[in-house]
Amino acid sequence: MLKVRGLKKTYGNQIRALRGIDLEVPGGMFGLLGPNGAGKTTLMKILATLLEPDEGAAELNGIDLVVQKGKARRVLGYLPQEFGLYPTLTAEQTLDYFCKLKGVTDDRERREHVGALLERVNLSSARGQRVGGFSGGMRQRLGIAQALIGRPELIIVDEPTAGLDPEERVRFHNLLAESASDAAVVILSTHIVSDVSSLCGRMAVIRQGGILASGTPAEAVRQLEGSVWEAAVPRETVAAFKSRLKVISSQTFDGRARLRVLAEGGAPGVEFAPATPTLEDYYFSLVTRTAEGRRG
Amino acid sequence: MSRLTRTPFAAVFRTEVLLNSKRVVPYAMLALFGFNAWLWWAKGAAVFYGWATNGDFFIVRNFIGFSFLTLPLFTAVMMGDPVIRDFRAGVNPLILSKPVGRASYLLGKFFGNYFVLFCCQAVFALALVLFQAFRPAGMVVQPARVTPFVLHFLLLVVVSHMVLGAVYFTVGTLTRSPKIVYGLGVLFYPVYGISQTLLKPLPSNWRIRLDPLLAVWPGIVQRAHGAEWENAASINRLTFGYDSDVIINRVLMLLVAAASLTILHFRFRRAEESGAEGPVAVLNLSGDGEMLFRGEGGAPAETQSADAVRLALPKVRVAGEGAGTYLRQLAAAVNVEFRLLRAERGLIVLAPLAVAFSTLELLFRVEPEGSYSGAYAGSTAKTSLLFLVALVVFYTGEAMHRDRELRIEPVLWSVPAPNFVILLSKFFAALLLSVSLVALIGLTALSIQLLKRDTPVEIYAYLSVYGWILLPSVALAAALSVALNVLLRDKYLTYAVSFATVGGLFYLYTQGHNHWLYNPSLYGLWTYADLSGASAARPLILTHRVYCLALALASLGLAHLRFPRRMEKGLEGAGPLGSNGWSILLTCVALTAALVAGVLLLVPGG
Numbered sequence: 001m002l003k004v005r006g007l008k009k010t011y012g013n014q015i016r017a018l019r020g021i022d023l024e025v026p027g028g029m030f031g032l033l034g035p036n037g038a039g040k041t042t043l044m045k046i047l048a049t050l051l052e053p054d055e056g057a058a059e060l061n062g063i064d065l066v067v068q069k070g071k072a073r074r075v076l077g078y079l080p081q082e083f084g085l086y087p088t089l090t091a092e093q094t095l096d097y098f099c100k101l102k103g104v105t106d107d108r109e110r111r112e113h114v115g116a117l118l119e120r121v122n123l124s125s126a127r128g129q130r131v132g133g134f135s136g137g138m139r140q141r142l143g144i145a146q147a148l149i150g151r152p153e154l155i156i157v158d159e160p161t162a163g164l165d166p167e168e169r170v171r172f173h174n175l176l177a178e179s180a181s182d183a184a185v186v187i188l189s190t191h192i193v194s195d196v197s198s199l200c201g202r203m204a205v206i207r208q209g210g211i212l213a214s215g216t217p218a219e220a221v222r223q224l225e226g227s228v229w230e231a232a233v234p235r236e237t238v239a240a241f242k243s244r245l246k247v248i249s250s251q252t253f254d255g256r257a258r259l260r261v262l263a264e265g266g267a268p269g270v271e272f273a274p275a276t277p278t279l280e281d282y283y284f285s286l287v288t289r290t291a292e293g294r295r296g
Numbered sequence: 297m298s299r300l301t302r303t304p305f306a307a308v309f310r311t312e313v314l315l316n317s318k319r320v321v322p323y324a325m326l327a328l329f330g331f332n333a334w335l336w337w338a339k340g341a342a343v344f345y346g347w348a349t350n351g352d353f354f355i356v357r358n359f360i361g362f363s364f365l366t367l368p369l370f371t372a373v374m375m376g377d378p379v380i381r382d383f384r385a386g387v388n389p390l391i392l393s394k395p396v397g398r399a400s401y402l403l404g405k406f407f408g409n410y411f412v413l414f415c416c417q418a419v420f421a422l423a424l425v426l427f428q429a430f431r432p433a434g435m436v437v438q439p440a441r442v443t444p445f446v447l448h449f450l451l452l453v454v455v456s457h458m459v460l461g462a463v464y465f466t467v468g469t470l471t472r473s474p475k476i477v478y479g480l481g482v483l484f485y486p487v488y489g490i491s492q493t494l495l496k497p498l499p500s501n502w503r504i505r506l507d508p509l510l511a512v513w514p515g516i517v518q519r520a521h522g523a524e525w526e527n528a529a530s531i532n533r534l535t536f537g538y539d540s541d542v543i544i545n546r547v548l549m550l551l552v553a554a555a556s557l558t559i560l561h562f563r564f565r566r567a568e569e570s571g572a573e574g575p576v577a578v579l580n581l582s583g584d585g586e587m588l589f590r591g592e593g594g595a596p597a598e599t600q601s602a603d604a605v606r607l608a609l610p611k612v613r614v615a616g617e618g619a620g621t622y623l624r625q626l627a628a629a630v631n632v633e634f635r636l637l638r639a640e641r642g643l644i645v646l647a648p649l650a651v652a653f654s655t656l657e658l659l660f661r662v663e664p665e666g667s668y669s670g671a672y673a674g675s676t677a678k679t680s681l682l683f684l685v686a687l688v689v690f691y692t693g694e695a696m697h698r699d700r701e702l703r704i705e706p707v708l709w710s711v712p713a714p715n716f717v718i719l720l721s722k723f724f725a726a727l728l729l730s731v732s733l734v735a736l737i738g739l740t741a742l743s744i745q746l747l748k749r750d751t752p753v754e755i756y757a758y759l760s761v762y763g764w765i766l767l768p769s770v771a772l773a774a775a776l777s778v779a780l781n782v783l784l785r786d787k788y789l790t791y792a793v794s795f796a797t798v799g800g801l802f803y804l805y806t807q808g809h810n811h812w813l814y815n816p817s818l819y820g821l822w823t824y825a826d827l828s829g830a831s832a833a834r835p836l837i838l839t840h841r842v843y844c845l846a847l848a849l850a851s852l853g854l855a856h857l858r859f860p861r862r863m864e865k866g867l868e869g870a871g872p873l874g875s876n877g878w879s880i881l882l883t884c885v886a887l888t889a890a891l892v893a894g895v896l897l898l899v900p901g902g
Contacts, residue, residue, distance in 0.1 A: 080706040084702035
């Protein structure tokens with residue numbers, strides 16, 4: 001169990017990245033959802049022992065991640081949003097190196113572990129290739145492989161599927177889902193709602209340095225049952241709808257605007273039909289509500 | 297005119313100037329060239345021989361000297377990577393997908409950077425023009441003039457380096473490797489020296505026509521007028537007019553520059569080479585049993601077919617804290633760092649160059665200093681020292697900043713290896729590289745000694761000289777470089793500070809100010825005989841080496857203390873002192889040892 005209490009972080013340029021984060025993350029996949037600039041990466045960096053918070057604490061199974069950095073790093077697997085690898089090393093050499101740094105000192109165990117990791121991320125056939133020649137997906141898979149070294153208790157993956165094609169994304173999701181049953185906690189930070197809905201047992205929404213909501217995706221969707229409506233309307237009427245209804249999302253499709261609105265107590269207009277709520281609806285309604293609340 | 301300023305060429309040109317205005321290199325060059333002008337004006341041959349510091353001969357000689365001695369490497373630094381920077385920053389697809397012609401893009405890049413280089417070069421000329429206002433006692437100054445400075449500067453410096461700049465720019469853009477360009481910058485000296493030797497038998501007018509820097513021109517004019525260096529009056533009367541030979545030379549140089557840029561124009565490809573994608577195509581990126589996720593809502597979709605076997609990771613034992621674990625981590629990190637250093641392309645050029653320069657003298661007559669081996673080892677130690685220090689500073693900087701440049705730092709810093717493992721791995725890798733080079737130099741010297749039959753060969757003499765003189769000095773250079781890179785946090789600033797310090801110190805040494813306390817390289821303070829057991833100077837040298845190694849330890853302690861990666865807070869971990877406590881203790885002990893050794897060095901008579 002990962003417990004985060006009152007984490008605050010303000011950068012030198014007075015940007016308040018975290019305004020007091022409180023979270024309890026049980027075992028399994030946990031999705032941290034939020035728009036760009038919400039503070040996800042700052043939170044991930046603090047949990048990965050790379051950044052010092054101004055206030056607050058984070059504890060994993062009795063290890064204080066803020067204070068006991070050495071101990072924390074022994075149980076941690078981290079895949080940052082942007083990362084590089086030594087281009088002249090091969091995939092095998094790279095994993096071997098990280099294994100040694102992680103403290104996997106037994107030669108036979110290390111060889112087996114590296115082999116299994118490469119197998120698991122489907123890079124066995126590329127084990128002898130230099131990382132410099134890898135595609136984005138291959139690099140990303142090698143990244144997750146290094147994060148899995150030593151079967152860590154906490155795996156942090158920050159925006160892992162950005163730039164991956166659909167096939168690579170599926171493969172990546174599968175890997176994470178498999179790893180979640182190995183590791184105690186896997187935190188997936190992303191702004192892609194479908195990644196969370198398809199992978200995570202629990203989730204939290206973060207915006208402007210604060211947690212807006214947390215729970216399971218199913219609970220979140222259940223909250224919206226019977227209140228999401230959909231209609232295809234002429235594009236020029238969208239502004240009028242937006243002014244009188246809570247519009248969750250508006251997408252242009254085939255020359256018309258497809259609106260999804262939130263309305264409790266019946267259809268907001270004759271053109272609207274009931275729609276099955278999705279996690280995306282929940283996310284957008286939450287984010288829109290917070291933005292409106294602030295404006296009000 | 298306003299139409300020209302709105303062209304893509306002008307936009308690229310302006311952006312290059314803007315980008316360079318935010319780099320450290322141009323400012324370092326401005327400072328260095330200004331200092332260079334002062335040095336040659338105030339302490340140069342003119343003052344020594346009584347030549348007029350604004351006479352034609354001295355102006356021409358100064359510009360050619362500046363062009364040969366100072367500029368080639370800086371021209372390589374400035375002109376080698378303008379296009380590479382775009383590709384590295386990933387901005388090239390954004391620029392090259394716009395309707396910008398190849399010529400506009402390439403010429404904008406070339407002239408934008410050359411303009412910045414020109415401005416830096418001009419400081420040298422401008423300083424010499426302004427120095428005419430000062431007339432220190434003993435310095436001969438003719439009536440103030442500007443035209444010769446401007447004319448000679450444009451024709452002798454600007455044109456010469458436009459050719460070099462065009463070649464470096466072409467090579468850098470086509471190979472996308474700045475290291476090859478820097479290698480060419482270093483190779484310029486031997487290539488130029490060999491070409492001048494080959495041209496020597498030709499008549500003087502042909503030598504003038506074919507010399508890219510016109511370095512032979514002042515000598516030929518001087519001899520033609522029968523002027524002697526020691527006869528200041530005859531030297532000051534010399535005038536340098538641009539006759540047909542010189543004009544042919546300059547036109548030829550401009551044509552070479554134009555030809556180089558034309559080749560580049562035709563060979564330049566907007567897209568990356570497709571060859572790099574090779575390995576990607578052969579991999580099956582997706583397993584057969586996998587399917588796309590169902591998408592929004594509900595529980596996670598089935599991700600694998602029923603018969604797909606999940607690959608379980610075998611359990612591994614992760615070692616805890618302890619000296620054994622740290623040593624294994626350090627060994628692994630040194631291994632990787634050294635492997636990465638060996639993969640640096642520049643070494644292909646620099647290593648043979650270091651060996652060649654260090655052993656060149658051995659091909660001529662070597663006087664035995666007690667023994668032939670001692671003389672060979674001593675000679676190579678003296679000539680290679682500066683080269684080794686420069687290499688150590690350069691490659692330590694590369695190693696220290698590589699993790700950040702490759703964006704591997706977040707991954708590397710999240711592993712449970714302590715900071716000293718990361719820092720020491722870079723220190724030892726740089727040291728190991730130097731030791732390898734010293735071994736290579738030693739083996740070459742040994743081979744020459746054997747070939748020349750200057751026997752007997754004493755291995756101990758080599759080990760003794762390299763072990764006592766070279767290695768502690770190189771270790772100190774590497775440790776100081778690690779500390780400077782941590783403290784200054786900027787690779788280029790560290791290079792500038794390091795090379796300025798080394799240059800300043802060596803200048804002081806050559807001027808006779810070479811006290812043991814600020815002469816860590818022992819430059820000019822030892823002979824092979826001093827290293828023998830019977831010598832009275834031996835204890836002093838040993839004390840000095842202790843002094844050097846203590847300073848190296850203190851530098852490493854300081855670097856560890858200021859290393860930006862955070863470790864345990866307070867008293868947690870790393871024993872009762874904490875990580876920072878150990879650094880402070882090590883630094884204090886090392887500084888005390890250095891202080892004691894320094895006091896011993898100050899005691900009269902050692």
